[in-house]
Amino acid sequence: MKSINDYRGIVDDRIISNIYKLANRLYGKRVIHVNSTYYGGGVAEILSSLVPLMNDAGIDAGWRIIRGSNDLFSITKKFHNALQGDSINLSTIKKKLYMQANEDFSTYTHLDHDLVIIHDPQPLPLIQFYKKRQPWIWRCHIDLSHPHAELWDYLKGFILKYDSMIVSHESYKNDLPMRHYIINPAIDPLTHKNKPLNDVTIKKIINKFHIPTDKPLITQISRFDKWKDPIGVINVFKRVKKKIDCRLILCGNMASDDPEGLKIYEKVKQDAQHLIKSGDLILLTYESHILVNVLQQISRVIIQKSIREGFGLTVTEALWKQTPVVASRVGGIPLQIEHGINGFLYDPHDYDGFAEQIIELINNDELAHRIGTAGKEYVREKFLITRILIDYLELINQHLN
Amino acid sequence: MKSINDYRGIVDDRIISNIYKLANRLYGKRVIHVNSTYYGGGVAEILSSLVPLMNDAGIDAGWRIIRGSNDLFSITKKFHNALQGDSINLSTIKKKLYMQANEDFSTYTHLDHDLVIIHDPQPLPLIQFYKKRQPWIWRCHIDLSHPHAELWDYLKGFILKYDSMIVSHESYKNDLPMRHYIINPAIDPLTHKNKPLNDVTIKKIINKFHIPTDKPLITQISRFDKWKDPIGVINVFKRVKKKIDCRLILCGNMASDDPEGLKIYEKVKQDAQHLIKSGDLILLTYESHILVNVLQQISRVIIQKSIREGFGLTVTEALWKQTPVVASRVGGIPLQIEHGINGFLYDPHDYDGFAEQIIELINNDELAHRIGTAGKEYVREKFLITRILIDYLELINQHLN
Numbered sequence: 001m002k003s004i005n006d007y008r009g010i011v012d013d014r015i016i017s018n019i020y021k022l023a024n025r026l027y028g029k030r031v032i033h034v035n036s037t038y039y040g041g042g043v044a045e046i047l048s049s050l051v052p053l054m055n056d057a058g059i060d061a062g063w064r065i066i067r068g069s070n071d072l073f074s075i076t077k078k079f080h081n082a083l084q085g086d087s088i089n090l091s092t093i094k095k096k097l098y099m100q101a102n103e104d105f106s107t108y109t110h111l112d113h114d115l116v117i118i119h120d121p122q123p124l125p126l127i128q129f130y131k132k133r134q135p136w137i138w139r140c141h142i143d144l145s146h147p148h149a150e151l152w153d154y155l156k157g158f159i160l161k162y163d164s165m166i167v168s169h170e171s172y173k174n175d176l177p178m179r180h181y182i183i184n185p186a187i188d189p190l191t192h193k194n195k196p197l198n199d200v201t202i203k204k205i206i207n208k209f210h211i212p213t214d215k216p217l218i219t220q221i222s223r224f225d226k227w228k229d230p231i232g233v234i235n236v237f238k239r240v241k242k243k244i245d246c247r248l249i250l251c252g253n254m255a256s257d258d259p260e261g262l263k264i265y266e267k268v269k270q271d272a273q274h275l276i277k278s279g280d281l282i283l284l285t286y287e288s289h290i291l292v293n294v295l296q297q298i299s300r301v302i303i304q305k306s307i308r309e310g311f312g313l314t315v316t317e318a319l320w321k322q323t324p325v326v327a328s329r330v331g332g333i334p335l336q337i338e339h340g341i342n343g344f345l346y347d348p349h350d351y352d353g354f355a356e357q358i359i360e361l362i363n364n365d366e367l368a369h370r371i372g373t374a375g376k377e378y379v380r381e382k383f384l385i386t387r388i389l390i391d392y393l394e395l396i397n398q399h400l401n
Numbered sequence: 402m403k404s405i406n407d408y409r410g411i412v413d414d415r416i417i418s419n420i421y422k423l424a425n426r427l428y429g430k431r432v433i434h435v436n437s438t439y440y441g442g443g444v445a446e447i448l449s450s451l452v453p454l455m456n457d458a459g460i461d462a463g464w465r466i467i468r469g470s471n472d473l474f475s476i477t478k479k480f481h482n483a484l485q486g487d488s489i490n491l492s493t494i495k496k497k498l499y500m501q502a503n504e505d506f507s508t509y510t511h512l513d514h515d516l517v518i519i520h521d522p523q524p525l526p527l528i529q530f531y532k533k534r535q536p537w538i539w540r541c542h543i544d545l546s547h548p549h550a551e552l553w554d555y556l557k558g559f560i561l562k563y564d565s566m567i568v569s570h571e572s573y574k575n576d577l578p579m580r581h582y583i584i585n586p587a588i589d590p591l592t593h594k595n596k597p598l599n600d601v602t603i604k605k606i607i608n609k610f611h612i613p614t615d616k617p618l619i620t621q622i623s624r625f626d627k628w629k630d631p632i633g634v635i636n637v638f639k640r641v642k643k644k645i646d647c648r649l650i651l652c653g654n655m656a657s658d659d660p661e662g663l664k665i666y667e668k669v670k671q672d673a674q675h676l677i678k679s680g681d682l683i684l685l686t687y688e689s690h691i692l693v694n695v696l697q698q699i700s701r702v703i704i705q706k707s708i709r710e711g712f713g714l715t716v717t718e719a720l721w722k723q724t725p726v727v728a729s730r731v732g733g734i735p736l737q738i739e740h741g742i743n744g745f746l747y748d749p750h751d752y753d754g755f756a757e758q759i760i761e762l763i764n765n766d767e768l769a770h771r772i773g774t775a776g777k778e779y780v781r782e783k784f785l786i787t788r789i790l791i792d793y794l795e796l797i798n799q800h801l802n
Contacts, residue, residue, distance in 0.1 A: 001508060030511075038468040048468075051509045063509045065466070067439040067449075103402060108452045108464045110431075 002052040002190075004386075010189050011386050019386065022393035023057035025401050032062040032111060034126065035119035036073070042185060042313055043119055043141055049188040049385045050392065057393065064109060066123040072101045076122045079155075082148035083121065090150050102126050115399055118162075125158045132161070135399045139166040141185075143310065143331075144174045163399070168311055169332055181395055184335065185311045187320060188385040193289040194320055197297065205294045209284065216246040216362050219299040221292055221318070223252045224265040224285075227308040229348065234272050234281065236305065239355035241280065244362055248275075251284040251295055296321040300368070301358050306330055307348045316383045319343065319375035324368045326357045336383065342374035403453040403591075405787075411590050412787050420787065423794035424458035426802050433463045433512060435527065436520035437474070443586060443714055444520055444542055450589040450786045451793065458794065465510060467524040473502045477523045480556075483549035484522065491551050503527050516800055519563075528562045536800045540567040542586075544711065544732075545575045564800070569712055570733055582796055585736065586712045588721060589786040594690040595721055598698065606695045610685065617647040617763050620700040622693055622719070624653045625666040625686075628709040630749065635673050635682065637706065640756035642681065645763055649676075652685040652696055697722040701769070702759050707731055708749045717784045720744065720776035725769045727758045737784065743775035 004019055033051060037044050047063055054061035068076070075094045082088035101122075106129035116136045118124060127136050138159055144152075144167065152174070159165065164179035173180050187194050197205075206213060218237060222228035230250050237248040250268070254261050268283065275281035284291065296302060302318035302325045309331030316336060318325045327333045328348040337343035344361075346353035361368045409417055434452060438445050448464055455462035469477070476495045483489035507530035517537045519525060528537050539560055545553075545568065553575070560566065565580035574581055588595050598606075607614060619638060623629035631651050638649040651669070655662050669684065676682035685692070697703060703719035703726045710732030717737055719726045728734045729749040738744035745762075747754035762769045 001504060038466075039470065052505065055508050060511050061509055062511060063468075065439075067464075069440065104453065107402060107456050108462055110461050110463060 001056075002049065003056045004053055004389075006190055007384075007386050011380065011384060015386050015390070019057060019389060019393065022390060022397060023059065026393065026396060027058040028060060029115070029396070029400055030060045030062070030113040031115045031117065031396060032064060032113040033117045033119065034064045034066060034109075034123045036066050036068060036076070036122035038065055042311075045188070045191070046185065046385070046388065047119070049191065050388060053385070053389050054392065057389070059396070062113070066101065066105045066126070068101050068122060069097075072097055072122070079121045079151060080142060082151045083142050083144060083155075085146045085148065088148055088151055090154060095154070099125055099128075103129050106130060115396060121155065124155060127158060127161045135163040136161070137164050137166060137395070137399070138162045139183075140172075141168055141310070143169075143172045145171055147174065166395070169335070181391070183388060183391045183395075184332070184383065185313055185316070186383045186385050186388045187313060187316050187379070189320065191289065193293050194317060195293070197290075197293060201290075202294050202297065205290055206298070209286065209288075209291055211249070211282070211295070211298070212247060212279065213298065216244065216300040217249055217295075217298060218246055218301050218303055218358060219249040219251060219295045220303045220305065221251050221295065221314045222304070222306070224250075224254060224261045224268065225252075226260070226264060227306060228252070229305050229307050230264065230268050231271060232307075232348070232351070233303055233305045234268070234275070236303065236351050236354040236358070237275075237281070239351060240358050240362075243359050246300070246362065247280050247282060249282045249284060249295060249299070251286075251292065253287040254285050292317070293321075296323055299323055301326060301361050303354065303358065304328065304333065305348060305354060306333070309333055312336065315343075316379055320379045320383075322372040322376045324361050324371040325375060326354055326361070336378065337375075338378075341371075342378045343371060402457075403450065404457045405454055405790075407591055408785075408787050412781065412785060416787050416791070420458060420790055420794065423791060423798065424460065427794065427797055428459040429461060430516070430797070430801055431461045431463070431514040432516045432518065432797060433465060433514040434518045434520065435465045435467060435510075435524045437467050437469060437477070437523035439466055443712075446589070446592070447586065447786070447789065448520070450592065451789060454786070454790050455793065458790070460797070463514070467502065467506045467527075469502050469523060470498075473498055473523070480522045480552060481543060483552045484543050484545060484556075486547045486549065489549055489552055491555060496555070500526055500529075504530050507531060516797060522556065525556060526559045528559055533562070536564040537562070538565050538567060538796070538800070539563045540584075541573075542569055542711070544570075544573045546572055548575065565796075567796070570736070582792070584789060584792045584796075585733070585784065586714055586717070587784045587786050587789045588714060588717050588780070590721065592690065594694050595718060596694070598691070598694060602691075603695050603698065606691055607699070610687065610689075610692055612650070612683070612696070612699075613648060613680065614699065617645065617701040618650055618696075618699060619647055619702050619704055619759060620650040620652060620696050621704045621706065622652050622696065622715045623705070623707070625651075625655060625662045625669065626653075627661070627665060628707055629653070630706050630708050631665065631669050632672060633708075633749070633752070634704055634706045635669070635676070637704065637752050637755040637759070638676075638682070640752060641759050641763075644760050647701070647763065648681050648683060650683045650685060650696060650700070652687075652693065654688040655686050693718070694722075697724055700724055702727060702762050704755065704759065705729065705734065706749060706755060707734070710734055713737065716744075717780055721780045721784075723773040723777045725762045725772040726776060727755055727762070737779070738776075739779075742772075743779045744772060 035043050051061050051063045078088050102125040119139045166181045166183050167173045220233050272281050296318045302323050304315050304327035306328050311332035325343040329345040339345040344357045452462050452464045479489050503526040520540045567582045567584050568574045621634050673682050697719045703724050705716050705728035707729050712733035726744040730746040740746040745758045
C-alpha cells in the first residue's frame with residue numbers, strides 16, 4: 001500500500017512532516033475526485049498516486065470515474081482539442097450526449113462529500129445535476145488560454161458554478177472571475193516508470209526488448225503525434241550521426257483512439273526505412289512503463305523536440321533519471337529546464353542547435369553528469385508527487401477550514 | 402432518465418405497482434454494486450438498467466467499478482474460464498496481483514453502505530479489506546457447477562465471508578453452505594438493442610450496413626467463439642440452402658482481448674470463402690446494438706447453435722423480437738424455450754434437425770408467427786429487467802428488514 005513514509009529518503013523529512021501537519025485539520029473529511037478513466041494518460045497516473053496518499057494522510061478521499069460510451073469520449077476528445085484552439089462543430093447531438101452521460105452518472109453517484117474535485121471536461125457538467133451542498137473545484141489539466149469561442153462560452157455555463165478551479169500553469173487560465181489555483185504536474189518517484197532499477201532488472205529489460213547498447217543511445221519518449229515531431233527528431237539525429245556513431249530510439253505507444261498517430265507512425269517508418277534497416281533507428285511501440293524507465297536511464301541523451309507541449313511530463317521523468325535532456329522551448333518545458341543549468345532548450349526549428357548540443361553532451365561526460373545531476377535535484381525540489389499532495393492539502397484547508 | 406413508469410404498457414400495471422410496494426421499506430437505504438466494467442458484457446448491461454431503476458424506486462443505489470490493469474483482467478479472465486472447468490496455473494504472482502488490485506481499490510472506496518453487492522470474481526476479495534458492518538452479497542454470473550478444484554478452494558476463502566450469494570440458475574451453485582438466491586438474467590426492452598424500431602430507422606440501418614433483404618435471412622448473433630460453433634451454423638445453412646434460396650448472417654463483435662476469436666473468424670472466412678463471395682454468407686463484426694436489434698427483427702429465423710452456453714441472452718433478445726428461434730438444448734436456453742411451443746430445441750450436433758426446422762419455419766408463415774408470438778410473451782413474463790428489479794428488491798428486503 002502506498003504510504004507517505006515511503007517517500008522518506010527521496011524528499012527531505014521536513015516535507016514529510018509538513019504533509020502530516022497540513023492534514024491535521026482534515027482528518028475524516030470526505031473528498032471525492034471524479035475523472036474519466038482509471039488508466040491511460042497523466043491524470044489517471046497522478047490520481048493513482050495522489051488518492052491513496054491523501055487517504056494515508058487521514059482524509060477520506062474517494063475516486064470515481066464517469067461512465068462514458070465511446071461516443072461520449074470521441075466528443076470530449078473533440079472538446080479537448082477545441083479547448084486548445086481547434087475548430088469544432090458544436091452540434092445539439094454532441095451537447096445532448098455529453099449532458100446525458102453526466103445526468104446518468106449522477107443518478108447512481110451520491111455526492112454527500114465535504115468537497116468535490118472534478119477533473120477535466122468529461123464530468124464538468126455533473127454540477128448541474130446535484131443540489132450543491134459543498135464546495136466544488138474544477139481541476140483542468142488543459143491549456144485554456146486560447147479556447148474555441150463558442151465551446152468556451154458553452155462550458156463556462158458549468159464552470160461558473162464551481163467555487164474555484166485549478167490549472168497547471170499561470171498562462172493556462174482564461175478570463176474566469178473565480179478563485180483559481182496553480183498546481184504544476186509532477187511524477188511519482190515510486191512507480192514502475194520512475195523507481196530506481198537494479199542492474200539485473202535493467203539487463204533483463206534490455207534483453208527482452210532487444211535494445212542494443214553497443215553505441216550511445218539518443219531517445220525520445222513520446223506518442224507518434226505531429227506535435228511531438230518525430231520526423232524532426234530524425235533530422236536532428238542525422239546531423240548528430242555525421243559526427244558520432246550512435247543510435248536513435250523513438251518510443252511511444254499508439255493510442256487506439258488516434259488514427260492520426262498510426263498515420264504518422266507509418267510515415268516515420270517509410271521516410272526512415274534505411275535507418276531502420278541499418279539498426280540506427282529503433283521504433284518501439286510497447287506500452288511498458290518499465291521499458292520507458294530503462295530507456296530514460298540508459299540513454300546518453302534524452303531529446304524532446306515537441307512543437308507544442310502541455311507540461312511535458314516525459315521531460316520530468318527523464319530529468320529524474322539524471323540523464324541530460326535537450327528539449328524545445330515550448331509549453332511547460334521551460335518551467336522545468338533552465339538552459340545550460342539543468343538541461344538545454346532550443347527553438348523547435350533549430351535543428352543545428354539540437355544536434356550540436358547532443359554531440360557536446362555525448363563527448364563531454366563531465367558536462368553530461370553535471371547537467372544530469374542538476375536536473376534530478378530540480379525535479380526533487382519541484383516536481384514530485386509529494387509537492388502535489390501538499391498543494392492539494394493547502395487548497396482543501398482553504399476550502400474547508 | 403430511466404424511470405419505472407417507462408415500462409408501463411410493456412409489463413402489466415400490477416408489476417409496476419408491485420415494484421413500488423416492495424421498495425417502500427427501502428427508501429433511502431444505501432446499496433452499492435461493484436463490478437469490473439461499465440461497458441462490455443451482460444453484467445454491465447444489466448447494471449446500466451438496474452441501478453438507475455433502483456434509484457427511481459427510492460433506494461440510494463450506487464455503482465462502482467474496480468480499478469484493474471490489463472494484467473489483472475487477463476488473470477481474472479483465466480479465473481473465469483477455470484471456474485467453468487478449464488485448467489489454470491494458480492501462481493503466487495497471479496494471486497498477488499489479484500489481491501493487490503482489490504486492496505488498492507479499497508483504500509479510496511469507502512463502503513459505509515447498508516448493503517454491498519459484489520459482481521463476479523474480479524472484486525470478490527474486496528471483503529478482506531473492510532471492517533464488515535453490513536451484509537455483503539456475492540452475485541456470480543458464472544456457472545460454478547464444475548470449477549477447477551484448486552481455484553475454487555482459493556476463492557472460497559473469500560466467498561465464505563459473504564452473507565449470501567446469487568447465481569443465475571439452480572444448477573450453477575456449488576457446495577457452499579450459505580444462503581443463496583437464483584436470479585435469472587433478463588433484458589431491458591427499452592435499450593437500443595431491444596426497443597421497437599420504426600420502419601424508417603430499420604431501413605436506414607439496413608442501408609448503412611448493406612444488409613440485403615431480397616431473400617429470407619437466417620441469423621446468428623454471437624461472438625466468433627468455438628462454443629458458439631459458427632462453422633456448425635454454416636453447415637446447417639448449407640443444408641437449408643439446398644431446399645430454399647436464402648442468406649446467412651453471422652454477426653458478432655470481436656473482443657479485443659480474445660486472440661482465439663480472431664483465429665476462429667479467420668477460419669470461418671477461409672472455410673466459407675465461396676459462400677461469402679456469392680453473397681450467401683455475410684459476416685458482420687460491427688459493435689452496434691441497433692444493428693443487432695434490426696437483424697433480430699428482420700430475420701426469418703434466428704439460430705443459436707451453441708455447444709456450450711451460459712444463459713443465452715441473445716436468445717432472449719431474439720424471442721422478444723417475435724422472431725422464431727431454433728437453438729441448441731444447452732445451458733440456459735431450455736429455460737427460455739419450450740420445444741414446439743415458443744421456439745425449437747435441438748441437440749447441437751443434430752444438423753439435420755436444425756436445418757429441417759429452419760426450412761419448415763421459412764415455409765410456414767403461420768407456424769413462424771405463432772411461435773414468435775409465444776416467444777415474446779414468455780420473455781415478457783419471465784425475462785424482462787423489471788423482474789430482476791423485483792428479485793433484487795425482495796432480496797434486499799430480506800437482508801435489511
